[in-house]
Amino acid sequence: MWFADIFCIMGWLLIAFAKDYWWLDFGRLATGFAVGLISYVAAVYISEIAPKNIRGGFTSASSWMMCCGFSLIYFIGTVVSWRTSAIIGAVPCVLQAIGLFFVPESPRWLEYTKTFQQFPKATILELFQRRYAHSLIVGVGLMVLTQFSGITAISSFMSSILESADFSTTFGSRAIAILQVVDSHLSIPVTAVSVVLIDKSGRRPLLIVSAAGMGLSSLLIGFSFLLQDMNRLKEVTPIVVLIGLLTYLETYSMGMAGIPWLIMAEIYPINIKGVAGSVVTLSNWFFSWVVTYTFNYMFDWSSAGTFFFYSIISGATVLFTAKLVPETKGRKLEDIQASMTHFLH
Incomplete structure (x- = not known):
């Protein structure tokens, strides 16, 4: 975390x-390097220090705090210059770097460090052993499906999507910026609800509801653009696209935003946690780049088809979660990892 703060x-x-x-x-x-590093390390650290009955809530709280941070800096960015915003962005990094002097090392990591020092350091090739296949598929699969559901592209190009839906023509371009600020604020209570529910209802139900909501929202947006292409209901389709986008982002905040990171922190044994986390985090940010880079090409090809594709991927995420993702609520980390690898440490 210190290393990440320096780069940030x-x-x-x-x-x-x-x-x-x-x-x-x-x-x-x-x-970007710092965010890629700390996004995994922070989730692992929290999962290792929190009691099992509230581990999900504590880890999900970090996602809620991110929503608060996004919302705050989004608002600040409307009233100050981008240079000032960058300086403000450095302040929490400095505070965290100082605060880490008072934060103890993870007791679980300290407990196992001496044990694993006698073994050779884990390599990426070891990660592809049969006993780790299930956990690797779950970790990488959730990250890849989340990205191909379109979240990064939709967040990055929300203004362009609304303008293509003739929203700016109907309400004025300034309304788009206001709506983006409003949406970042709406994510806060939705994520807070997931923090409360995650250790009661479990990870899998929230993931399924979240992915299903994203899929239905994408389907609604796709049909709106299809109607627009057919010159049908053009007065209504901008509003429907807006509703679809807001619903998509709020249902994403409910589960898919943070739970994959929580599950990833829970399912890997400590001897491969570093290597596995690197592979899974790399897959997340690499495919985030792929989806963002290809969005404009897909959207120019077919605006409706782009969202129909995202909807199909969200549907696949529901099936993937139901069939392969384990429920980790209230279980010890060792029990979770043993059940997935059949290898007790």
Whole structure:
């Protein structure tokens, strides 16, 4: 986490004091590296220090805090310059770097460190052994399906999607920016509900409801664009697209936003947790880039077809969760990992 904070601070300062686009590129690269690292490490740390009966709520609370952070910086970004926003972004990183001096190492990690020091360091090739196949499929599968459900593309291109639906023509382009701020605030109570429910209803039900909601929302958006292409109900379709987008983002916040990271932190034995986490995190951010990069090409090809594709992937996520993802609510980490690998440490 210290390592991530250093890169994050460096990245934000490069952006804040950028003299040309190279500074911006290296700044974004540094912050991206830091986010990729800390997104897994923080989830693992929280899962290792929290009691089993509230582990899900504690880990999901980090997603809720991210929603609060997104909402706050989105609002701040409407009233200050991007350079000032970058400086503000560096402040929490500095505070965390200082705060880590007072945070103990994970007791679970300390407990097993001496045990595993006598064994060779785990490699990526060891991860592909038969006994780890189930846990690897679950971890990578959830991340890949989440990205191919379109979340990164929809979040990044929400303004373009609304403009293509003639929303700006109907209500004015300034309304789009306001709606994006409103949506970031709406995610806060939805994520808070999932924090409360996750250790009562379990991980799997929330994942299934979340993925199903995303799929139905994508289907609604796809039909709206299809009607628009057919010159039908053009006065109504912008509103339907807006409703679909808001519903999609809120149902995503309910489960798919944070639970895959929680499950990933729970299912891997400590001897391969570092390697497995690296592979799964890499798959998440790599396919996030793929989906974001290809969105404009897909959307130009067929706006309706793009969302129908996202809807199909969300439906596949429901089936994947029902068939392969274990319920980890209220179970010890050792029991979860033993049941998936049939290998007790």
